[in-house]
Amino acid sequence: xxxxxVPQGKKSKPHAQKFSAGGGKxxxxxxxxxxxxxxxxxxxxxxxxxxxxxxxxxxxxxxxxGGEGEKKDWxxxxxxxxxxxxxxxxxxxxxEITKEAKQIxxxxxxxxxxxxxxxxxxIYKLLNVGDTISxxxxxxxxxxxxxxxxxYAAPPLRAELSDKLLPHVIEMCQSKYAQxxxxxxxxxxxxxxxxxLVDSLMGNIxxxxxxxxxxxxxxxxxxxxxxxxxxxxxxxxxxxxLYKKAKDANVKTLEDTYKEASNLKASIxxxxxxxxDHVANKKLVDSSLVHAVMLEYVRACDExxxxxxxxxxxxxxxxxxxxxxxxxxxxxxxxKSTPKNRRAIIKNIKEHLLKIATHEHGHVFLIAVLNSLDxxxxxxxxxxxxxxxxxxxxxxxPYGRRVIQWLVAxxxxxxxxxxxxxxxxxxxxxxxxxxxxxxxxxxxxIEAPIADAIAEDAAFWLSNSHIGLVTADILNYITTENYERxxxxxxxxxxxxxxxxxxxxxDGGDAQKKKQPQDVEAVIAEATKQRKKLLNVQSEESSDEDxxxxxxxxxxxxxxxxxxxxxxxxxxxxxDEKKDQTTVPSVAGIEDAGMHHVLKKIIKNDSKRENGxxxxxxxxxxxxxxxxxKQWLSVNRGCFVLVKLVEDSAxxxxxxKAVIDVAELRKLLIDQKTPGAKLLAxxxxxxxx
Numbered sequence: 001x002x003x004x005x006v007p008q009g010k011k012s013k014p015h016a017q018k019f020s021a022g023g024g025k026x027x028x029x030x031x032x033x034x035x036x037x038x039x040x041x042x043x044x045x046x047x048x049x050x051x052x053x054x055x056x057x058x059x060x061x062x063x064x065x066g067g068e069g070e071k072k073d074w075x076x077x078x079x080x081x082x083x084x085x086x087x088x089x090x091x092x093x094x095x096e097i098t099k100e101a102k103q104i105x106x107x108x109x110x111x112x113x114x115x116x117x118x119x120x121x122x123i124y125k126l127l128n129v130g131d132t133i134s135x136x137x138x139x140x141x142x143x144x145x146x147x148x149x150x151x152y153a154a155p156p157l158r159a160e161l162s163d164k165l166l167p168h169v170i171e172m173c174q175s176k177y178a179q180x181x182x183x184x185x186x187x188x189x190x191x192x193x194x195x196x197l198v199d200s201l202m203g204n205i206x207x208x209x210x211x212x213x214x215x216x217x218x219x220x221x222x223x224x225x226x227x228x229x230x231x232x233x234x235x236x237x238x239x240x241x242l243y244k245k246a247k248d249a250n251v252k253t254l255e256d257t258y259k260e261a262s263n264l265k266a267s268i269x270x271x272x273x274x275x276x277d278h279v280a281n282k283k284l285v286d287s288s289l290v291h292a293v294m295l296e297y298v299r300a301c302d303e304x305x306x307x308x309x310x311x312x313x314x315x316x317x318x319x320x321x322x323x324x325x326x327x328x329x330x331x332x333x334x335x336k337s338t339p340k341n342r343r344a345i346i347k348n349i350k351e352h353l354l355k356i357a358t359h360e361h362g363h364v365f366l367i368a369v370l371n372s373l374d375x376x377x378x379x380x381x382x383x384x385x386x387x388x389x390x391x392x393x394x395x396x397x398p399y400g401r402r403v404i405q406w407l408v409a410x411x412x413x414x415x416x417x418x419x420x421x422x423x424x425x426x427x428x429x430x431x432x433x434x435x436x437x438x439x440x441x442x443x444x445x446i447e448a449p450i451a452d453a454i455a456e457d458a459a460f461w462l463s464n465s466h467i468g469l470v471t472a473d474i475l476n477y478i479t480t481e482n483y484e485r486x487x488x489x490x491x492x493x494x495x496x497x498x499x500x501x502x503x504x505x506x507d508g509g510d511a512q513k514k515k516q517p518q519d520v521e522a523v524i525a526e527a528t529k530q531r532k533k534l535l536n537v538q539s540e541e542s543s544d545e546d547x548x549x550x551x552x553x554x555x556x557x558x559x560x561x562x563x564x565x566x567x568x569x570x571x572x573x574x575x576d577e578k579k580d581q582t583t584v585p586s587v588a589g590i591e592d593a594g595m596h597h598v599l600k601k602i603i604k605n606d607s608k609r610e611n612g613x614x615x616x617x618x619x620x621x622x623x624x625x626x627x628x629x630k631q632w633l634s635v636n637r638g639c640f641v642l643v644k645l646v647e648d649s650a651x652x653x654x655x656x657k658a659v660i661d662v663a664e665l666r667k668l669l670i671d672q673k674t675p676g677a678k679l680l681a682x683x684x685x686x687x688x689x
Contacts, residue, residue, distance in 0.1 A: 094132055098142050101126050105145045108152060116152040123149055124157060133161070134168045143177040150184040162193045169200050173214040182217060186225060194225045198234075203244050205237040206275050209290060210282045219287040231292075238293045240271035254296035272297050273309060280312045286319040291326030298332045310337045314344040318352045321362035331368045335430045342373075346382050353386050358397040364424075367406045372427035376441040384446050391453050392460055401470050407446055408474050410439045415473060443477065450474060451482035458489035464502040465594020472598050475616075476605040484614040491616065494599070495623035497631060499589040588631075596637040600644045607648040617645045617652050621659065629660065633669050639676030643683055657684050 101123050108119045123145065127133050136142035146165075150158060162185050165172065172178035185197060198221055201208065208214040222234060232252050236243035239257050251257055254272065258265040276297060279290055294313075298306060310333045313320070317333070320326035334345055346369070349356060356362035366383070373379045384407065387394060394400030405415045406424075413421070428435055454461050454471065461471040475486060493499055589595050606616040624632075632638030646653040660666060669681055 094135055097126050097129065097132060098136055098139075098145075101145055102141065105148060108148055117154045117157070120149045120153040121157060124153075124161065128164075133164050137165065137168065137172055137178045137181055138175045140177050143181055146181045147184045150181065150188055155190065158188060159190060159193055162189055162197075166196055166200050169197060170204050170208070173201070173208055173217050174211050176213065179213055179217055186220070195227070195230075197221070198226045198230050202233060202247070203237070205234050205289075206244075206278070209287060210279050210284060212282070212284070215282075215284045215287055219289060222287075222289045231289075234289060235293055235296070238272055238275045239268055254293075254300050269297070269301060269305070273301075273305070276309065277312055280316060283316065283319075285313070285316045285326075286322055288323050288325070291320060291323045291329060294320070295325045295329040295332075298329050298336075303336050306333070306336055307338065307341070309333075310341050311344075314341055315348050317345050318349055318356065321356055321359060321365050324361050327361040327365045330365050331427070334365075334369060335372060335427050350382065350386060353383065354390050354393065357387060357394055357403045358400040360399055363399040363403050366403055368424055368427050370403075370406060370442070371410065371424050372431050374431050374433040374438065376438060376445065379442060380445045384442075388446075388449055388453075391450070392457070395461075395467050395470055398466070401466070404450075405470060405473055407442060408450070408477050412473070447478050447482055451478055451486045454486040455489040458486075458493045462490060462493050462499075462501065462589065462595070462598070465592060465598060468501075468595055468598035469601070472601045472605065475602055480614070483609075487614065487616045487619060491619045491623050494589065494620060495625070495628055497625070497628050500586040501589045501592050501595050503585045503587050503592070588635075590632055590638040590641065591635055593637070596641060599641050603641070603644050603648075615649075615652075617649065618655075620645070621652060621655055624659075626665070629665055630668060633665065633672060633677065633680075636674035636676040639672070639674060639680045643676065643680050646683060653683070660684065 104119055104123050104126075107113055108116055108123070113119070127136065133146070137146055146161075149161060153161060165181065165185065169182060172182050182197070186194060189197070201218070201221070205218070208218045222231060226234065229249065232249075233247045236247055236251060239251075239254065243251075243257075254268070257268050272293065276290070276294060279285060279287075284290070285294075297309070301309070313333060314337075317330050320330045334342060337345070349366075353366075357366050370379060370383065387403075391404070394404055402416075405412070409415050411421050411425070425435075431438070451474075454474070460467070462468050471490070475483060475490075478486065602616055609615075632642060642656070646656050660669065666686060669677055669684075670686055672678075
C-alpha cells in the first residue's frame with residue numbers, strides 16, 4: 001500500500017503543505033489553518049475574536065503622519081508642543097507677574113549680588129496683588145522664589161510676607177513644594193512669627209499628624225518651636241472633637257480630662273484610640289507628639305482594651321523607640337501584651353537590633369525585654385545571637401555597651417544607676433520565673449561566646465578606658481575556664497612594650513567634634529586674599545570698553561575652560577584622604593589615667609577569686625620583660641599598678657621582688673622620685689643607700 005492510499009473506514013487527514021512564515025501555524029488543503037495549540041481556524045472567516053492586525057510603532061507613526069510615504073517634521077512637531085505649553089501657561093492670570101518675578105529671582109540667588117533685600121522688595125511689590133502669593137506658593141518653580149524671599153528679606157518685610165502666608169499654612173504643610181516655604185518661615189522667622197504659625201495649625205493637628213508630608217513638619221514644630229502650653233493644646237486634639245474646637249489650659253494630661261467626670265472616660269479613651277489607630281494605619285508613628293499621646297494612653301488604658309492597640313502597633317514598635325516617651329510606651333505595651341504579641345514585637349525588631357541597641361532610648365527598651373522574658377533560650381536565640389556578630393560595635397557605643405553590661409552584670413550598681421535598675425525591674429512583675437534563675441540561665445549561654453571574642457581580639461578590649469571598664473566587668477563574672485582563656489590573651493596585650501590606647505572614647509567622642517582654636521593670622525590672610533580677588537573682578541568689569549582687555553579676558557576664559565574639571569568622585573576621594581590623615585591621638589597604655597583604673601580594677605577583682613584559680617597578676621608577672629619593667633618603673637601610674645599587684649598577695653610579692661632585685665632595675669626604682677615609686681620601693685623593702 002502506497003503512502004497516498006488510505007484503508008477503507010478511515011478518513012483521510014489533510015497533510016501539511018508548509019510552515020507559515022509567521023510561525024505557529026500549519027496550512028491545510030481546505031484553506032483552514034491549524035495552530036500548534038490544537039485549535040483550527042478558517043481563513044477569511046467572519047471571526048470577531050480574531051483581533052486587529054498587528055501594527056508596529058513605525059506603522060503607527062506613519063499612519064498618524066497622514067500616510068505611509070509621508071515623513072513627519074519632528075522639529076515642527078516639537079515647536080508646536082512647545083507653543084501649546086506656552087499658551088497653556090500664559091492663560092493663567094499669574095503668568096506675566098511670575099515671569100518677571102523669576103527674572104529678578106535669578107539675580108537674587110546669585111552669590112555676588114549685593115543689596116538683596118532691595119530685590120526682595122521689588123519681587124514683593126509685583127506679587128502683592130490679590131491672592132497671588134498664596135497661589136504661587138504651591139508651584140514647584142515659584143515656591144523657590146518665596147523661599148529665597150523669606151531668606152534674604154529685611155525683618156519687617158519677612159514678617160509681612162509670613163503674615164500673608166499664615167492663613168494658608170495648613171494647605172502649605174500638606175503641599176509637596178509649599179512645605180519648604182513653611183520650613184523657611186521656621187528657620188528665618190521671628191519668635192512671634194513662629195508662635196503664630198503654631199497657633200494657625202490648631203484644630204487640624206490630628207489631620208496633619210496623619211499626613212505623609214505634614215507629619216514630619218508637625219513633629220519639628222512640636223519639638224523645637226512650640227511652648228509647653230502649645231504642646232498641651234496640640235495633645236488635647238487627640239482627646240476628642242471637643243478639644244479641637246476649644247482648648248482648656250487646666251488639662252495637661254489625658255487623666256485630667258476625666259478627673260472630675262469619670263463617666264466621660266470611656267468616650268475620651270475611645271476617641272484617643274481611634275486617632276492613634278488612624279496614625280498607625282498610615283505608618284506615621286515616628287513622631288514625638290504621637291509618642292507623648294501614646295504614653296498617656298497606655299498608662300490610663302485598661303489591659304483588656306490595650307491589647308487591641310498593642311496588636312495594631314506591634315509592627316511599628318521600632319519606630320516608637322526614637323524618643324523617651326515612645327520607648328516608655330513600647331516597654332509598657334510589651335509588659336502588658338500576650339505571648340503572641342510579644343513574639344510579634346520581637347520578630348519585628350530583629351532587623352533593627354543593632355540600631356536599637358546603640359540608640360539613646362532604644363537600648364532601654366532592649367534591656368527591659370531581656371529582663372522580662374522567661375524563655376531564656378528563645379531570648380538568646382532571638383536577640384543575643386543576632387547581636388554577637390556586631391559585638392565590637394556594641395561595646396564601642398556608649399549605649400550598646402550598657403546592653404552587654406546588663407547581660408553580664410544585671411542590676412549591678414557599679415554599672416547602673418539605682419533609679420534605672422528600679423525602673424527596669426518593674427517588668428519582673430509580668431514574668432513567672434525567678435529573677436536570679438532567669439539571669440543565671442542567660443549568662444551561662446552567653447559567657448563562652450563573649451570570652452572567645454575577648455581571646456580573639458584582646459587588643460580591642462583594652463583599646464581605651466571605656467571599653468576596658470566593660471572588659472573588667474566581664475572578667476569579674478565569667479567562670480574559671482573562660483576566665484583563663486580571656487586573661488591569657490589580655491596579658492599579652494598589657495605586657496607588650498608597644499601597647500598604646502586611644503585618648504578618645506571608642507565612638508569618636510565629643511573631643512573630636514569640638515571646634516579647634518582658630519589661627520587668627522591664617523584667617524586674616526584668607527580674608528585679604530578674598531578681598532584682592534573681589535577688587536580684581538570689579539576692575540575687570542569697569543574696563544569692559546577696552547578691546548584689548550576683552551580679548552585678554554576671553555583668552556583667559558578659553559584657557560580655564562580647557563582645564564579638566566575635577567569630578568565628584570575625585571573630590572570625595574580627597575576628602576576621604578584628609579579624614580584618614582587625621583589620626584586619633586594615642587598614649588602609652590600604662591600612662592593613661594582611665595586604663596590605669598581599669599588595670600587596678602581587674603587586679604582587685606582577681607584577688608576575690610579562689611586560690612586555685614588562675615591569677616591575672618601571676619600571668620602578668622611572667623610576661624613582663626625587663627624593657628617593659630623599665631618603662632613601668634619610670635611612670636608614676638605604672639608603679640601604682642605594680643603596688644596593687646603585690647600588696648594583696650604575699651606569693652606575688654616574693655616573686656616580684658626576685659624579678660626586680662636586679663642591679664639595673666633596683667637602681668632605677670630607687671632613683672625615681674614619684675610617689676608611686678617610693679611606695680613600691682617601701683613595699684619591696686628596698687632602701688636607698
